Amino acid sequence: MRSPLAESERDRLIAAMLPDVPFDGWSRPALRAAAARIGIEPAEAVALFPCGAIDLVAGFSRWADRQVLDRLATAELDDLRTPERIALALRLRFDILSPWREAVRRGLSVLALPLNAPLAARLLYETVDGMWYAVGDEATDFSFYTKRATLAGLVAAATLYWLDDRSEGFANTHAFIERRLADIGRLTDLRRGFEEALDRLPNPFRLLRPTR
Secondary structure (H helix, E strand, C coil), rough: CCCHHHHHHHHHHHHCCCCCCCHHHHCHHHHHHHHHHHCCCCHHHHHHHCCCCCCCCCCHHHHHHHHHHHHHHHHCCCHHHHHHHHHHHHHHHHHHHHHHHHHHHHHHHHHHCCHHHHHHHHHHHHHHHHHHCCCCCCCCCCCHHHHHHHHHHHHHHHHHHHHCCCCCCHHHHEEEEHHHHHHHHHHHHHHHHHHHHHHHCCCCHHHHHHHH
């Protein structure tokens, strides 16, 4: 069921469930209890998440994505470089999720099951794709894919780091993200320099350059 109203109801249910997930997991009993608290019929709530835990975890990921995109839409991005915009997007995501780390952990345990690997990949793609668009990326060439693949690796690694981060304000996680972004920037500069060097070679050698 895909409609603005259905998505709104799913978001309400996910938000209402979050305090119970550390104890009851991403389960139908937790869903029914949340529905009762916010005045939604339990049968209607179950119909919004027909596949149970995997639908609930997907709903949670998309709820977090929408929260991040809403905040980025009102953020001052004009004076920020692209790495700074990405760092901000990640910081916002972890700020939003910080009260619900156990819910994130429970969700990852569901997605770690081999049967759910395609869903895990799809949700991660949705997260990074939304972030790139939100920070103003308009790439349509091969870099469209490389940017998303690179950010997917960073989001996955940073999430695992963040889950065990006990530093104040998740300062260690933010420093980890900054280091990884710096590493990515150096690799990007190296690739750009290589391409510029190819452009200076005699024409016959340009045939070796991959088409994009």
